[in-house]
Amino acid sequence: MKDFAPPSDAPHPPTVSEARLLSVLDTAADGIIVIDEHARILIFNKACEKMFGVTTAEAVGQNVKLVMPTEYARDHDAYVGSYIRTGVKKIIGIGREVQGRHADGTVFPLELSVGEAATPEGRQFIGILRDLRPRKESEQRLADLQSELVHLARVSAIDEMGAAIAHELNQPLTALMLYLQAIRRAHSRGIDIVTVVGDILDKAANEAERAGHIIQRMRQFVEKRDPERHVRPLDPLIDEAIDLTLLGQRHRIRIIRQTGESLPPVSVDPVQIQQIVVNLVRNAIEAAASVPDPAIQIRTLASEGSVRLEVQDNGPGIAPEALSKLFEAFASSKRRGMGLGLAISRTIAQNHGGDLLVDPGGNGRGACFTLVLPAAPVPDEVG
Amino acid sequence: MRVHVVEDDAGVSDSLALILRNIGHTVISHRDAESLFKGSVPEAPDAVIVDLSLPGIPGAQLVRWLLNLAAPPRVVVITGQSQGFIDHQLRGLVPDGVMRKPLDVDAIARVLPPL
Structure with a gap:
C-alpha cells in the first residue's frame, strides 16, 4: 500500500463524492452501518433496510441499539464507552457471530465485523453485517x-x-x-x-x-x-x-x-x-x-x-x-x-x-x- | 433310548434334556464335539442330536464322523440357520433327521419316538 501513497507535497488526490460513496454502499450485498462515538447511526445502507425492516431515513441519527435484541442493546453503550476509555478491543478487527433484531421483532444470527476510522468529526465505527440464516439453514x-x-x-x-x-x-x-x-x-x-x-x-x-x-x-x-x-x-x-x-x-x-x-x-x-x-x-x-x-x-x-x-x-x-x-x-x-x-x-x-x-x-x-x-x-x- | 445332545447353548441344551427325559429317554449333554469324543463312542441304538453351529469342531464334521462309525447311532441335526446354510453344511450327508429351531416336542417325538 505504501508504494501507492501520494507524495505529501502532491496536490490533494481526487476524493470520492459522498453521493457516489452512498451508491457504492447501497449496491453492497452485505449490510453496512457506520456509527459515531455515541453509537448514533450515520450510514445505514440498502441491504440493512431489507435486513432489519427499517428505512435509512428512520435509522440515521438513532442509536444502533435500534437493530439489536434487548439483551445486546442493554450493554452496547457500555461496550462502546469502555472501548473509548480503555482501548481494549472486544470486537473491533475481529469478526464474530451476534444477534440482530428485525423491526417485526424477529431475532436472527448475524456475522458482524467492525472496523474503526478516525475522522475530523471524531471516531467512527464501520460494521459489516451478513445475515447467517441462509447459511445456517443449509448447514442444518x-x-x-x-x-x-x-x-x-x-x-x-x-x-x-x-x-x-x-x-x-x-x-x-x-x-x-x-x-x-x-x-x-x-x-x-x-x-x-x-x-x-x-x-x-x-x-x-x-x-x-x-x-x-x-x-x-x-x-x-x-x-x-x-x-x-x-x-x-x-x-x-x-x-x-x-x-x-x-x-x-x-x-x-x-x-x-x-x-x-x-x-x-x-x-x-x-x-x-x-x-x-x-x-x-x-x-x-x-x-x-x-x-x-x-x-x-x-x-x-x-x-x-x-x-x-x-x-x-x-x-x-x-x-x-x-x-x-x-x-x-x-x-x-x-x-x-x-x-x-x-x-x-x-x-x-x-x-x-x-x-x-x-x-x-x-x-x-x-x-x-x-x-x-x-x-x-x-x-x-x-x- | 440313550440320547446324546451336543449343543453349546445352555438354555436349548437344558430344555431339550428336560423334554427328552420327559418322553422317556436317557440324556447325556455335551457342550461341543470335543467333549463327546472324551466319553464312550455312541453306537446304535443310541441317538445323537447335533447342533450344526458348534464352537470348535463344526457340527457337520461331527455328523460325518458319527455316520461313518461301524455301528452308527441315529443322528439328528438341529439348527436355527437358513436352509441354504444347512444344505451347504450337509453336502452329501444324510442324517436320520433334520429339525429346525424353534423345536417342538411333537417333532422330537416323531424322530426319537418314546420307547
Whole structure:
C-alpha cells in the first residue's frame, strides 16, 4: 500500500463524492452501518433496510441499539464507552457471530465485523453485517441429510445381520417352547410336577427375557434419533457393540479384547460410535474368515489427548487397488450391503472431531482400522 | 433310548434334556464335539442330536464322523440357520433327521419316538 501513497507535497488526490460513496454502499450485498462515538447511526445502507425492516431515513441519527435484541442493546453503550476509555478491543478487527433484531421483532444470527476510522468529526465505527440464516439453514439441511444417511446405514447393517439375529432369537424361543411343552405334557398325563414346576417356569421366564434383550439391543441400534452428545467411557460402548455384532456369529472367530488403562472419557453419540464398532468388527470377521484360525484383536488405548480403538484382523490385508476407494460410499467390493459402512463410519468419526484410519496390512498381515476420538475436555473444577 | 445332545447353548441344551427325559429317554449333554469324543463312542441304538453351529469342531464334521462309525447311532441335526446354510453344511450327508429351531416336542417325538 505504501508504494501507492501520494507524495505529501502532491496536490490533494481526487476524493470520492459522498453521493457516489452512498451508491457504492447501497449496491453492497452485505449490510453496512457506520456509527459515531455515541453509537448514533450515520450510514445505514440498502441491504440493512431489507435486513432489519427499517428505512435509512428512520435509522440515521438513532442509536444502533435500534437493530439489536434487548439483551445486546442493554450493554452496547457500555461496550462502546469502555472501548473509548480503555482501548481494549472486544470486537473491533475481529469478526464474530451476534444477534440482530428485525423491526417485526424477529431475532436472527448475524456475522458482524467492525472496523474503526478516525475522522475530523471524531471516531467512527464501520460494521459489516451478513445475515447467517441462509447459511445456517443449509448447514442444518446438510446435518439432517447426514443423520438420515447415518441412520440408513445402521438399518442396512441390521438388515445384513438379519439371518444371524433370527438364529440368535431362535435359541431362547426353542428353549422357552420346550420348557412350556414339558410342563404341558406332564400336566396332561397327570404326572405330579409340583416340586419342579417353579424351577422350570423360572428358566422359561429367563429365556423369554433373553429373547427380549436381543430385540431391545437391536431396536436401540436401529431406532431413529436425533444426534446427541454424552460424555462416556468408551470401553463399555465397545463391548456392547461387539456383543451385538457377535449375535449369531457362533464362535468361529477368536476375539482378543484388550482395554486400555485409565482411558479418558469421550464426548460422543453412543449409538453412532457403536455403529462404527459394529461395522469395523463385521468387516474384520469377514476379512479373517478365509484363514484357518480366524481371530480379531480389539483394543483401546489413550494417546496424546485422544482415545484410540484398534480393530486388527488376521486376514490377507487390503489389496492396494481397493485401498483408494475404501472409504468411498457405494464402492463396496462385497456382494451384500450398500458399501456405506466405512464411508459413514469415517464421517461419524470426523463429526466427532476424530478420524478413522487404516493400515492395509498385506504380506501375511491383516488390516488394522483405528478409530481416533478426542478425549472429552475435563470439566472446570468448581471453586 | 440313550440320547446324546451336543449343543453349546445352555438354555436349548437344558430344555431339550428336560423334554427328552420327559418322553422317556436317557440324556447325556455335551457342550461341543470335543467333549463327546472324551466319553464312550455312541453306537446304535443310541441317538445323537447335533447342533450344526458348534464352537470348535463344526457340527457337520461331527455328523460325518458319527455316520461313518461301524455301528452308527441315529443322528439328528438341529439348527436355527437358513436352509441354504444347512444344505451347504450337509453336502452329501444324510442324517436320520433334520429339525429346525424353534423345536417342538411333537417333532422330537416323531424322530426319537418314546420307547
